[in-house]
Amino acid sequence: MYNVGVDIGGTNLAMGLVDEELNIVQRVSIPFPKAGGGPETAKQIWEKTNELLGKAGADIKDLESVGVVVPGSIDATGSIVVNAYNLGFHDEPLKERIEAYFPDTPVLLANDANGAALAEFYKGAFVGCNTAALLTLGTGVGGGLILGGKMFNGGMNNGVELGHMLLVSGGKYCTCGNNGCVEAYCSATALKQEGIKAMQADPDSMLNKRAGGKAERMNAKVVIDCAREGDEAAVKVFDEYVDYLGSAVACMINLLDCECVAIGGGVSAAGEFLFAPLRQNVHKKSFFENHGRVVPAVMGNDAGIIGAAMLKRDQDKKL
Ligand SMILES: [Zn+2]
Structure with a gap:
């Protein structure tokens, strides 16, 4: 069949x-x-x-x-x-x-x-897990939950909105109309926007040079590449990004005690440059000493x- x-x-x-x-x-x-x-x-x-x-x-x-x-x-x-x-x-x-x-x-x-x-549950990063969360970092932040070995679509079947968990009270505007959502801080769009601010604040930065001083040429990859090469302005943006993402992941771990959190979407292509500091950040914020794994999603397209x-x-x- x-x-x-x-x-x-x-x-x-x-x-x-x-x-x-x-x-x-x-x-x-x-x-x-x-x-x-x-x-x-x-x-x-x-x-x-x-x-x-x-x-x-x-x-x-x-x-x-x-x-x-x-x-x-x-x-x-x-x-x-x-x-x-x-x-x-x-x-x-x-x-x-x-x-x-x-x-x-x-x-x-x-x-x-x-x-x-x-x-991810049937073929990817969640194989062998019964409780897991996926966060997809792209234009927005999407997410899905596996609870008890099944897809969890909310208690009233309205869905789950991991991207709209509130991270910062009274924080940045989110496309949903609220302020301070995970999406406003952890999406690829958010990383790009912070990259633009940092580039404009520091014309001598590698960030600014790579984007040719043009906001429309800035994106998450430029920020990650410059941070990887040690550009001070980019490192600051990236560290803050990892800290927000760490808070979002720690929230899910503290709420669900999940066996695995997988991160997908364009930003996850940064690999260990993202995951190594992210795991440290999550570990610091997690309630549990032995908490679930934080790994890249593997199913891609x-x-x-x-x-x-x-x-x-x-x-x-x-x-
Ligand atoms: Zn929102």
Whole structure:
């Protein structure tokens, strides 16, 4: 049997046919059909699923489920995409639209950060763990939780918002409208913004030279590269960033006593340059002497497809 995993992003709709050993045996990526909205998206999922099955020498009877992850919020029934701004989806009944094409196959829908946590659980950094947290540091901060060996989507199924835990009372403005959220301090965007401030405050810094004095040329990687090379202005920005991220990770460890916290997204590409000081920082702030591991997420670009394909397995799992 196979499961199809569908990862819908603002740019591409990526799909994979996943076998029982969790290998992606066939995959396809097409431009996300934004203009066609939900109806066209559902139709493409149907067409591409048949294409993938055909290439694998299988047919619809060999399909256990169609799992879909989207970068947005899903209603508590798991049927409607309430808001996915990058996709232009608002109150979009996506599950129903896809089910119309797959009358005999279960269709499951989830937030992409939840899917990514599930992918780490079944195939990546969380294998062997029952309690784990994933933080994805990108434009924003996403996250997912595994509790008791299952994806945890909140007590009322409204989702979990690790990026909007409050880190600094009355702190920096966050895109959610609140102040002081994890996202406002720990996203790649936050690192970039602090890089811009530091560059403008210190025209002699390597930061300023690397970005050619232009704010639009600053990004998280420039900050990390300059910090790695010892630029004082960049080191200060990076150290502060690690301290905030350490607080966010320590919060999750203190709350959940989790076996593992994985960090994904662009910033995690900094590798041990980030993880070594981060672990020290977390250890200092953790309530527990023997706390869980802090590691890079490993599923990368396959997280969406694998996580989506595992939604059915997660749903069927007994507590
Ligand atoms: Zn927020």
